Amino acid sequence: MPVVLLAEPDENFRDAAQRALENKGYTVVTVADGEAALARLRDDSFAIVVAAVAMPQRDGLELLRAIKESHPATEVILLSNSDTIGSAAIGLNDGAFTYLIKPLDDLRLLTHNVGLAAHFQHLLQRTPAAREPLVQSTAIEMIDHLLARATDNKLLEAAAPRARETRATSLDATIAQVLRQMLQFSRGQKSLAKAFELLMQASANLFDAPHAAVLLSTPASGLQLYDALGYADKQAAGRNLVQTVGEDFSWRVAKESKTIVDSDRSTLFLGTPLVAKDQTLGVLIVYPLKSRTPDPKRIEWVEALAAQCALGVELAQLQEEKEKLSPNDSVSTALKRTIFLDLADREFRRCWRFDQPVSTMIVDLDGMHDLNLQRGREFGDEVFRQVAGACRRTVRQIDLVGRYDGDSFAILLVMTGREGARGAAERLNAEINSLRLLDAQDPVRVSATIGVSTYPREGCTSIFDLLQAADHAQKAARRGGTNQIITT
DSSP states (O other): OOEEEEEOSOHHHHHHHHHHHHHTTOEEEEESSHHHHHHHHHHSOOSEEEEESSOSSSOHHHHHHHHHHHOTTOEEEEEEOTTSHHHHHHHHHTTOSEEEESSOSOTHHHHHHHHHHHHHHHHTTSOHHHHHHHHHHHHHHHHHHHHHHHTOHHHHHHOOHHHHHHHHHHHHHHHHHHHHHHHHHOSSHHHHHHHHHHHHHHHHHHTTOSEEEEEEEETTTEEEEEEEESOSSHHHHHHHHHHHTOSHHHHHHHHHTSOEEEESSSOEEEEEEEEETTEEEEEEEEEOOSOSSOOHHHHHHHHHHHHHHHHHHHHHHHHHHHHHHOSBOTTTOSBOHHHHHHHHHHHHHHHHHTTOOEEEEEEEETTHHHHHHHHOHHHHHHHHHHHHHHHHHHSOTTSEEEEOSTTEEEEEEETOOHHHHHHHHHHHHHHHHTOEEOOSSSOEEOOEEEEEEEESOTTOOSHHHHHHHHHHHHHHHHHTOSSOEEEO
């Protein structure tokens, strides 16, 4: 179990919190002020720090910033009172995991959030492919846990206004934490899909609705269904969305660029636009709503989540434009196939004109289909990046490395004859074999099958002929097994 540092000047609360955490199996070290907390952090490492915002000598924000500078992996939970809520909210922007408001009538809220912080910390040690779905489900769990407390009618009826405010502000902190996770997801198209899953699930949970859908605006067709929650497939989601909500509602939300709650008499639904830089990029729809009078605060939360996803859409579009302009393949960072072929053709013509040798290699990675199935596509992409790096380290700066077909790279070795090309292939083979990639399972050993061809050769009049010869050599090597080299 993680070791927790508890920095709290109120002795009674400190003792009660310590007992509650120790009953859950945590080892707890307590101090009464921020300076003492920093002193303990200089001598020992703590997975989680729970710190009051208002403390003598150094307050919670100063402590938080010092921790994030020296121990960035340590998660910090801030304890606020009604006078320091604003400072606690600033703490979220400075990297706090969340904040809770004292007095805590039920210390299970503290132990639960310490458990979530420990869980997030554990997840961050995993590979991105293994981490993201688990981080996403944990963020949803945070919403569900606090929604259960905030929507318990008996508690709300019996609660004093201060208790209601505490629960609402705790939910504010939770939504801020979910936004933080979405910010991590919203980097490129694959991660954007994860952010939309989180947006739909969180929005559906906030309104206790079974369905949510995201529609994105396309230049050719306007709003198109991107993803939906609560359906077996997108086709079924699209049919039900039209039958339940209608075809005009999403267009209306996009056109007016504001959140709209509407109904078709029997079904109530909510739509909010995904807006970035005054441009509507899509629409989120949540339906059917159980309450005829949705909580305005929860509408604000959904709008905040949607705004974060809109930023992700904008980032993905910018990334797509960047990739179109870039000469490099986005996965491996090697040259794109078309760019490689154009440059290789120029080099071949130059070598042919001045009667100089030139060689090509086709490097086909072994077992990539099974690897992608077993370890995930993102791990497979990392293998491609590592192999591309091995190729660049092995050849000279004047040589060319490009993404070719499927699981293969093509390499052009300028002014290199048969023996030089064979030697380069053997060095590359050794470099690839030395790669060891780690994920949540065992280390992965990488190998490749390589075909080599050299000009001048009979019947070779273009770079395409030379690459075809190398491709035939690679296929012949493949028939002999894995981790093979054939030179023609």
